[in-house]
Amino acid sequence: MPVQLSYPGVYIEELPSGVRTITGVATSVAAFAGSAPRGPINNAQHLFSFADYERRFGGLAVDSEMGYAVRQFFQNGGTEAYVVRIVKDASTASKTLQNATPIDVLKVEALDEGSSGNGIEVRVDHLTINPGSSFNITFIRASDGRAERYENLSMNSMDARYALDQVNAVSQLVKLSRVVGQSALDGLAAGTSRSANLADVTTLLDANHNEFRVSVNNLPPVKVLIALPADIAGGTATQRLDSLCGAIQTKVRAQANSQLAYQNFTCGRPATTQTILMTSGVGGEFSSVRVLPGQKSNASAALKLGSEAGGVEVDAVGAIRPVPVPDPATLTSDTFAANDLDALPDATHTGLRISLDGNPDVIDIGDALAVGGDLAAKLSDVAARIQAAVRARKPGDPAYRNFTCAVAGSTLVLATGTQGAASSIAVSASPLNSIASQLHLLAGSLTTQPVNVTLQGGSETAYAAADIYSAFIADRDTRKGLYALEAVDLFNILCLPGITDTGVLMDAAAYCEERRAFFVIDSPPTAVDPQQMVATVSGTALPKSDHAAVYYPWIYIADPLKNGKLRLSAPCGTVAGLYARTDGDRGVWKAPAGTEASLIGVQALNYQLNDRENGSLNPLGVNCLRSFPVYGAVSWGARTLRGADQMTSEYKYVPVRRLALFLEESLYRGTQWVVFEPNDEPLWAQIRLNLGAFMNSLFRQGAFQGKTPREAYLVKCDRETTTQDDINRGVVNILVAFAPLKPAEFVVIRIQQLAGQIQV
Numbered sequence: 001m002p003v004q005l006s007y008p009g010v011y012i013e014e015l016p017s018g019v020r021t022i023t024g025v026a027t028s029v030a031a032f033a034g035s036a037p038r039g040p041i042n043n044a045q046h047l048f049s050f051a052d053y054e055r056r057f058g059g060l061a062v063d064s065e066m067g068y069a070v071r072q073f074f075q076n077g078g079t080e081a082y083v084v085r086i087v088k089d090a091s092t093a094s095k096t097l098q099n100a101t102p103i104d105v106l107k108v109e110a111l112d113e114g115s116s117g118n119g120i121e122v123r124v125d126h127l128t129i130n131p132g133s134s135f136n137i138t139f140i141r142a143s144d145g146r147a148e149r150y151e152n153l154s155m156n157s158m159d160a161r162y163a164l165d166q167v168n169a170v171s172q173l174v175k176l177s178r179v180v181g182q183s184a185l186d187g188l189a190a191g192t193s194r195s196a197n198l199a200d201v202t203t204l205l206d207a208n209h210n211e212f213r214v215s216v217n218n219l220p221p222v223k224v225l226i227a228l229p230a231d232i233a234g235g236t237a238t239q240r241l242d243s244l245c246g247a248i249q250t251k252v253r254a255q256a257n258s259q260l261a262y263q264n265f266t267c268g269r270p271a272t273t274q275t276i277l278m279t280s281g282v283g284g285e286f287s288s289v290r291v292l293p294g295q296k297s298n299a300s301a302a303l304k305l306g307s308e309a310g311g312v313e314v315d316a317v318g319a320i321r322p323v324p325v326p327d328p329a330t331l332t333s334d335t336f337a338a339n340d341l342d343a344l345p346d347a348t349h350t351g352l353r354i355s356l357d358g359n360p361d362v363i364d365i366g367d368a369l370a371v372g373g374d375l376a377a378k379l380s381d382v383a384a385r386i387q388a389a390v391r392a393r394k395p396g397d398p399a400y401r402n403f404t405c406a407v408a409g410s411t412l413v414l415a416t417g418t419q420g421a422a423s424s425i426a427v428s429a430s431p432l433n434s435i436a437s438q439l440h441l442l443a444g445s446l447t448t449q450p451v452n453v454t455l456q457g458g459s460e461t462a463y464a465a466a467d468i469y470s471a472f473i474a475d476r477d478t479r480k481g482l483y484a485l486e487a488v489d490l491f492n493i494l495c496l497p498g499i500t501d502t503g504v505l506m507d508a509a510a511y512c513e514e515r516r517a518f519f520v521i522d523s524p525p526t527a528v529d530p531q532q533m534v535a536t537v538s539g540t541a542l543p544k545s546d547h548a549a550v551y552y553p554w555i556y557i558a559d560p561l562k563n564g565k566l567r568l569s570a571p572c573g574t575v576a577g578l579y580a581r582t583d584g585d586r587g588v589w590k591a592p593a594g595t596e597a598s599l600i601g602v603q604a605l606n607y608q609l610n611d612r613e614n615g616s617l618n619p620l621g622v623n624c625l626r627s628f629p630v631y632g633a634v635s636w637g638a639r640t641l642r643g644a645d646q647m648t649s650e651y652k653y654v655p656v657r658r659l660a661l662f663l664e665e666s667l668y669r670g671t672q673w674v675v676f677e678p679n680d681e682p683l684w685a686q687i688r689l690n691l692g693a694f695m696n697s698l699f700r701q702g703a704f705q706g707k708t709p710r711e712a713y714l715v716k717c718d719r720e721t722t723t724q725d726d727i728n729r730g731v732v733n734i735l736v737a738f739a740p741l742k743p744a745e746f747v748v749i750r751i752q753q754l755a756g757q758i759q760v
Helices: 050-057 065-075 163-168 182-186 237-253 316-320 375-393 465-472 482-487 502-515 530-538 572-585 611-620 654-670 681-700 724-728
Strands: 030-034 045-047 081-085 088-091 094-098 104-110 121-125 135-141 146-153 174-178 192-194 211-216 222-225 266-268 277-279 289-293 312-314 330-332 351-356 359-364 404-408 411-415 425-428 446-448 459-461 493-495 518-522 548-552 555-559 565-569 602-605 622-628 632-636 713-716 735-738
Touching: 030 065, 030 482, 030 572, 045 050, 050 065, 050 081, 065 081, 065 555, 065 565, 065 572, 081 482, 094 121, 135 163, 146 163, 163 174, 192 289, 211 237, 222 237, 237 266, 277 289, 289 312, 330 425, 351 375, 359 375, 375 404, 375 411, 411 425, 465 502, 482 502, 493 502, 493 572, 502 518, 502 548, 518 572, 518 654, 530 611, 602 622, 602 632, 611 622, 654 681, 654 735, 681 713, 681 735
Parallel strands: 030 081, 030 493, 493 518, 518 548, 548 622
Antiparallel strands: 045 081, 088 459, 094 104, 104 174, 121 135, 135 146, 192 277, 192 312, 211 222, 211 289, 266 277, 330 411, 330 446, 351 359, 351 425, 404 411, 555 565, 555 602, 622 632, 713 735
16 A cells, blocks of 8 residues: 655655565375274374374284375375374263262263273372362373373362363273263352361461451452451460351451352351361352461461461362272271270380382381370371371382271271372281270271273274274265265375275275375275286276276285285385385475385385286286386386376376376466456466466476476466356466376387498
8 A cells, every 4th residue: 555645755665576476386195094903983193103002092902904105105105194094983981970979970971982992000099189079090001001180179160270171181991971960060068278286276377377368269469467356365275266167257257248159158166176267158169268378477387277387278179079989999997985095005006017009017106195085086186196107107109108097987098199000008016015906997907909990991893894984984964974075175195005995995086086196996805816907997996087097906015014024915014105205305296116216125025017017908908917027116107097008098097187286276276266357467477476386386396298397297277268248257277288208118229230232
């Protein structure tokens, strides 16, 4: 747009040059479809190496021809591929986890459909930074050793660590779904924050420690400033703590600003304890209480409030998190009588021999009498001593580091710190000062030996000959089978390793014509000798398409699954890799055949052709694989399936068709800017400029026949190609012509004797 002239002086205006550079598209992006040991179904995966295929699809399998074809593709020079796994009647492996109630809360499904999801192990623990509310979950696929662990997860859908968001965004193994009903979520009890046991608050608070903040239901935090000594008035430590709880409740409610979570907030001292318990005013999924440090004179640490200060914060959704799975090995004592611990431990009863996961050790819990006014208190004291002694014994061993000893009614429950089938626990009398019998951990004890929790229920059916067509040519609307490639922007070479079903080949060839791609077809494995192949190509078994080529015979390659033993394999992956290598070394206009066209990894051919047999197949459009001394196995044909001599097709040769496809795709993508431009000579000139520059760059690379650009190509866009009627209908016509290079199939050497000069 011209600049606005207002003041006397010099103005600068930038003018468009009309240059819009056209970039050639890739020519050797392969697409494979077939069976694989595992991986997503009906979903094209973008791969850049065979290692990618191994990670995503499980690598080679004896009953999967596609794995060997993909391996050969990358070995022979391929660099980029899309792979679609196709199976029949697939179901997904899953496992539904429960909470402590128990009700179903979290469903774990394998990301990949089929039986490959069976056996993915699920482990849940509560060893988090907030053990009252969050959980950790681990997934292990034993078949390849892949493991994923996600820590500090929440069942609160508004939490930054919401389990579904954290796992589903990145997991390569599973996906999660929450299966708790809305009514159950709405009925969850309010979230709480509870301190640890406190000494007299007069010894904990002073002018430098009298402030903290409280956030309820993730709302903006409010400040709690404790007035000393008014807010801790009372004649006893319990009364002073009650006074403090009342002051906290009053100060928080005073800042409610119509928020029910703050208006109905409570703070009190639970009976028979010296703790502070804060409760949200509103229950439900989002209910929680968080204590945060004060910004100046922090008192949260002194009052042991907040998970970082030793308190316990339990969100409402803590009730619907999955329980730990698999269970650790546990040992439950016999029931204690009311006075069993009145005189224990003592100097002769302090030792305990305990074996966690098969590692026996002796611990000592001390000879001080159990503290407490009743059995429950004494059991709690003994349990705490056992847990502390075991954890201190081997802090580097998870079985010891995460060991727990808890009170359940009138029993003690000991649990190793590991989970699953390898988890074990046993207690025996120590050689000295044993207390095992007095704690009822010998006779009558119950040991639980857990089993690993794995996903189950995944299955699939291998497609038989009768199912191949319906499996590969499936629903296009839902992008199943071959049509999963609808999600792929560009592919140039299609391979269906080992597939020779006529219906599939016909539809696949038509799809390639639509997508401007080229179809590399395997000869039928039953066509072993040349006569059988002649009958096949002469009939209706193969599509007569210039977007396809067939290669014969099948090849022998080393099979890593059988210690290098030769395996008869389809040639399409090898040939597709050869296409890619030739494109990179010489260009798409060079025939992928000749003595340079070595078939890497091919140790033998299923049939050794001679020249005469080759001569019976080549005129019919069959590309033969040959083996020659010195050169080894090579591709010795470059014709499309319209390349039979009788068809006289202008796209007889593979490089001519593939060059045309390259030009079509590049020009299609490189001229999108033309749409809706004013349809007149300035536009036509820009079109000629940009398309001419693109064609000239190819000419300089040797892509066309001819010594000069005029002989090699033509770009025409003017009044002759686009009439006024075309303009009125919104049409601009561009003519692009090129002189293709065609391979020298037959080299004729004429030899003649030169007779001596005769004078006449």
